[in-house]
Amino acid sequence: MPEVTPRAVTTICRALQEQIEHGLLVSGNKLPAERKLSELFATTRITLREALGQLEAQGLVYREERRGWFVSPARVAYNPLVRSHFHAMVAEQGREPATEVLSARLIPANAEICQILDLPALTSVFQIRRARRIDGRLVLYVEHYLNPLYFPAILEFDLTRSLTELYARQYQIRYGRVRFDMMPTALHAEAASSLKVAVGSPALRITRVNRDQHGRLIDCDLEYWRHDAIHVSVEVPD
Incomplete structure (x- = not known):
């Protein structure tokens, strides 16, 4: 060789x-x-x-x-302190966002999701899997897990749009306190297939745990970003 x-x-x-x-x-x-x-x-x-x-x-x-x-295109800036959503964040930077729904269903929550959302064992959650593009390029695979108690019949709506806006419009729910956890990772098979890259490719995993305006744990997002698609930019006010 x-x-x-x-x-x-x-x-x-x-x-x-x-x-x-x-x-x-x-x-x-x-x-x-x-x-x-x-x-x-x-x-x-x-x-x-x-x-x-x-x-x-x-x-x-x-x-x-x-x-x-x-x-590689220029990275988009990702500021976890700014209350926004994918479509708004990308469009504000002069780029074109798009979202594809891979699946949306009611499933039994696994142990990790039960722990994150403080749910008892054998609880069902809505799982929404989406792939997201910037300027036509696949950059993000995300799994959303929603507590069905707060979002009845949500699977009937257009889930290619912003969930943030859907929550506010249909359920009068707004995000309150949000926790972010970020760590480098390797893409598992499902994420890699959705992004059309090899299994094990480098990625940034961002876990968002969301409470609403009343302090209730309502959902969480497991985001898998291509490592070259974003840079995290945070400015802490005085």
């Missing part, structure tokens, strides 16, 4: 990074096929993939299974 040459990897990384930084390789555009890039740099596919993997880890390029390599 051909060996990966560190010097060749560095050369490829620097060349592609320079092209990206100077706008010659445009954000969101597809890179040439691996075969063509291998010929261009007079190297092996193994060496090329090592270089692309390093650039992917830096957030400069990304790969979609069966589609190839692309130049």
Whole structure:
């Protein structure tokens, strides 16, 4: 098996990074096929993939299974202190949001969800699974778990829209106190398949536990973001 040459990897990384930084390789555009890039740099596919993997880890390029390599768009800013929702957050930054509902059903809550929402064993919850895009690119897989006590018949509504707005319009429920937990993780099979990337790809998991204006635990969100899609930006007021 051909060996990966560190010097060749560095050369490829620097060349592609320079092209990206100077706008010659445009954000969101597809890179040439691996075969063509291998010929261009007079190297092996193994060496090329090592270089692309390093650039992917830096957030400069990304790969979609069966589609190839692309130049990563600019990240969107994610400020957990700002009360907003996905569609508003993305649109306010001049980007185009979209949401696809993968499934929506009533299921038995697992132990983690029972603990998060302070529910007794063998309790049912609404689970809504969605995939979300920015400028057409899949960036977020999210699982929402709702206490059915507060949201009767919610599965009958259009769940591609903002749940925040649906809560307020149909149930007169507004978010009160929210807890965030963030940690790097690797995508499990369901999330990876939904985002069309390999299982184990790096991601940022954000768990949101939401109370309403009356202090009741109403729902939680398990968000799995592509690691190169957002940057967390927080400014604490005086």
